[in-house]
Amino acid sequence: MENRIERLCIESGVKMTGQRRIIARVLSEATDHPNVEELYRRAIAIDPRISIATVYRTVRLLEEKGILERRDFGEGRARYDPTDRGHHHHLIDVDTGKVIEFEDEEHEAVVKRIAERLGFTLVSQRLELFGRRVKAEAAREDQPRAEPPRAAARRPARPIPLARARRAPPPRGAGER
Amino acid sequence: MENRIERLCIESGVKMTGQRRIIARVLSEATDHPNVEELYRRAIAIDPRISIATVYRTVRLLEEKGILERRDFGEGRARYDPTDRGHHHHLIDVDTGKVIEFEDEEHEAVVKRIAERLGFTLVSQRLELFGRRVKAEAAREDQPRAEPPRAAARRPARPIPLARARRAPPPRGAGER
DNA sequence: TTAAGTGCAAAGCCTTTGCTGGGAC
């Protein structure tokens, strides 16, 4: 059993409580990009003595420590992505909501160049691609879908609860390379 | 006096009420990316007999009609961008919150290629760059800033109020080219 | 020991919506 996240927490000087250890474990075992509610669900499956407020406080703390990155796939809630998985972007399947990670050096070079052309040094960036799987059998695309795509993909770019600004800008997160 | 947006509304078969005309005018005159509250402020300056609920309903309608695009700069609220300004992305100055529009053919080609490499056809995308102005006098960057950057830039990728999914995914908006 | 974390419930913020009266076509 690993628990990379707990290790990172300790390295960052985060006081490890029982609840945080569980959340760290859940995060370490996750291979997807869970939102708070999902993290909470997985956490209470291990130990019910944990509240969702603690999950919110913990992801926020880990985000501030640079252990987690907050992602916004336009669903109306945040998702979290451990930074130790490395720098990457996401492609969301608009029909299934499935998220695919990728990285691309050429893209990094291009955006860096764009920023410089505009007189800026790139601090960070957000890139999400939305795509549809290429299928052999050309889909009859005009026909209305009986089953609408998953919520994840259905919600478009969505606003965001204001909430008092609290920490630094995107600068820290994804982007540098 | 122009009012491009009102024209677009009529072309799209949107019933023009007094309130919508005012909002259309505000949008036509805007050169920035106002959020709902800002639109509301500008609208009531012209005619106070308008409620913020109407602004919300109107931007949503215009978004569905493809006249507006919803943007999320990670501030906790949505901003709106008339689509007739053409396809573009944004670079946000992390120190001032100022938003700069840009477009780049090379980038478009790169992301299209990325999607294809992953077995997808690109439906849309979201790209935001966060950068810091390049200054002649090399800034002493470790020194803490007396004045923190504007809220706009300070808030990182932020969650998003869930709200029942309502229309199609990002597909429609920015991205295609 | 003692500062920090946790639970619970209430509050906050942006956004949506039910309902009633009003207006566009």
Place this chain on the structure above:
DNA sequence: GTCCCAGCAAAGGCTTTGCACTTAA
């Protein structure tokens, strides 16, 4: 004349927070 729209206020959904108790170091 009808169906859609606007206002208002309440509700909704995610997230934060005040307070009293518990716990890590």
